[in-house]
Amino acid sequence: MRTPHETHAKLNEQAIKRLPVPAAGNRITYFAGVTIQGSRAPRGFGVRVTAAGARSFILNYRLRGREYRFTIGAWPDWSVLKAVREARNLRQRVDRGENPLEDRIPPPAIQAVSAVLDEFIKRYVRSKERPLRSADEIESAFNRLVKPRIGKLGVYELRRSHIAEMVDWIEDKAGPVMADKCRAYARKALSWYAERDDRFNLTAAFVRVEPRANQKDRARTRVLSDDEIRIIWPILNQAGTFGAMVKMLLLTAQRRDEVAQMSCKEIGEDGIWTIPAARYKTKKPNHVPLSKAALGLIEVQPKIDGCDYIFASRAGTPFSGFGKSKAKLDKAILADMKTQGKKGAKVEPLPNWTLHDLRRTAKTLMVRAGVRPDISERVLGHVITGVEGTYDRHSYADEKRDALEKLAAMIERILNPLPLNVETLGERRIRA
16 A cells, blocks of 8 residues: 655665665655756656565656656666656656657557447446346447448547438438437447547537427327228238237337337236336336237247247347338338239338337327226326326226227227228217
8 A cells, every 4th residue: 555655855876775665555755856966856756665675766747637657667777867867858748748658558449430339238228237228229220320321430530520421311311300319329329438438539529419300300299090000910910029019019008128028927817917117117017907809919929948028039038129120011011012002003101100109009099999098098107197196096907908908999990990880989979
């Protein structure tokens, strides 16, 4: 352990030799201002003595608010006079704003931006202690949109023009909302890296700008129409595990990751699926009484030995790969639309829709089916605010089960419409 600094008036070979040896750690004696053969020791010049008796000359200095220690050399390989003269040269460099230690630090290997993003995903986004709920979305955005534009650049080469060009390209390809998201994800990753590399200048690559999408654009309102549900649903039968998972999203009105990680142990004998607080957005468990249609969908899913997940990958992990699967589904939907359309007629793809739009669609369908808004909000797991949320501790299990059965029945009626002269009681009430 280092002892408190001391300053000695004499500076010669014998003075260095007589410096006491500490019992442990090291001890530094400073000789600032002491003169030897006309050479005055600069401030910060001293001798470090270790518990093993080794002596070496050092120079302590501060530069741009940080303290550094430069080891000049060991005594007696370096004489006192030679060490003082070297310390004076170093001190002059420091006074000019140079950092002598940088000459001793080998230049870091030039990291590619893609390597930085991968490390960010590994250590921060998918941290074993606190993985982010949006991990799949962030990694997909990096792989699909960020890496193709800036991934091959060295991180020290990255400039604002590269980021601006990337965001322009993403806006043209995926819209302003995704452009804003990708820019935010990239900035977070590079800010994380800047904390670990003093040489990387984050401001050279980023400057504060206004979002490209306005608040109205960012708040999606997309709801699938009945015709779109009729187009999509049959194609889901051919989309394997992903197709079944998409159906479950609409039947339960839950979020993508919650459904993807659904496991058998979370479903009670009463058919209630309890989503644990640890992986629910509100940090409270959500109890979802599954409809007969949802339970039937679970029943026909292929089982993997030793795997408890309902929608599992081949490796026995929760389904991921959403980006590729969604793109493949959209391609299959368009191909089927072309097959069903009139020969020679131009067929436009469905307007852009996301998996999260299914949650909004389910909410809308429950309203159509006559479900009270406060009940559908509880199905979605939204926090009920105000006095009602504070004092009402009723579980609403029966009400939520009824709501989800009505949702399943509404989906069934959309897929198999009633004759035009027939309408349900719920629909009549809504129309009235």
